[in-house]
Amino acid sequence: MASRRHVIVDDLRMQISTGRIKAGERLPSEAQLASRYAVSTPTLRSALAVLQGEGLVEKVHGRGNFVRHPARRITYVGGGRAPNAQTATDAALRMTVRTTHLPAQGDLTALLKVSASSPLTEFLCLSHEGRSPHSLARIYVPRDLAPADGPSESSFYARVLGRMAELHPPLAKVEERVSARFPTPREAATLRISSSLPVLAITRVATDATGRVVEAARLVLPGDRADALFTHHTMSGDRRTEG
Template identity: 55%
Template sequence: MTRTVPSRHHDIADDLRRQITTGSIKPGERLPSESGLADQYKVSTATLRSALAILQGEGLVEKIHGKGNFVRHRPRKIMYVGGWGTLDPWTAAETALRVTDQATAIEARGHLATLLRVPTGSPLTEFLSISYEGESPHSLARIYVPGGPEPTEALGNGPSYVRTEASFAVLNALSAELRETVSARLPTPDKASVLRINPGLAVLAITRIAADTAGRVLEAALLVFPGDRVEAVFTTHHVLDERQTQG
């Protein structure tokens, strides 16, 4: 019978995991440099990075470009309320989320023209919203609205603005119909990079289309949540026959 011998990078990951779970290395704390850890464990930098990749995949360690590797705060789940297109205020408040927004003027092309039911080349405003728990990205949304941005809104590479209301709510109050398509899938490389998650971690992707009574699309939103940080709740209200309620 062949016995599998744990590789060195698994041993290192086990040791670092133990230090994290026992509190020897606390949430938010920066780990020693990769070269320093490699010297400490007497391994190559490549082996050390393989160990860190395991912990990053487990959500225990987060690598921030130009800063180093940090112990992640334990992600707490928030609730996405289907039909309202927003985050539950109670769970969002518990995680102390803040949201950055940036508006950009673009043209409708490809799938965006199809989603918004507008001719190719029509002016759109894209709102890029990223929510953060502390300094860690929690979720992201790209919200598209027909027409150009208001003069007061940031354009192009202009500065983002920050709000403390953790919501990706429908922007137009005149919407009469809200259709949401929910799927679980692996993130694209760019989304994994923005959210600082392992590309192997499934995300909850929600496409939300808001339309008015005439069927004109008022907003198309593409929302992405790491699967370990959100629960989506949809409630259906049945309309009772008035004769039944009076019987």
């Protein structure tokens, strides 16, 4: 016999899939739902957590639970020589960028190969689809390479690319480490995803010909909407392998 939690999950899932509850619509309050299904609040919240983990429902702090719009997929294209947090950003995604100047500390010193307290600039990039957060990136560059007047939504990447193009010597190596893991509590809250939904975590480090690290990026892409594409050209140049 199905548990009360599974009965609730199946019923709400059916209502969402058939359009009885539409994308963007707010669900009744947790108290109302608990009363409707004759269950305790913890049981109701457990059922909602399942739907949140499936990407069907998102909980917005202070506003309630909403049916999610189908997540637009994004492809991270690896192997590029330019600093780019989202190489395949869709035009429907809006980017906000927050700039912070900070001294290098903790694991940032090893990641960027700098001494403690070296001046860095962090760009916290959060993409949105409508009102819903879509993906997260933290990009770190030595402060002398950061755009002087700060980034904006539309010009950030073009300006960082332009700044990198001024480098002498040019970029020589890009190293990318990709892993699947569960989000931290802070990442789950920022992206409004369940802590049980795996994310694609990418750490990208770009180095110039002198060995100086000129950019380090940490990307977090929810697993229900992310792909990673890496293209490798063979020595002969007549074949390529994609993974």
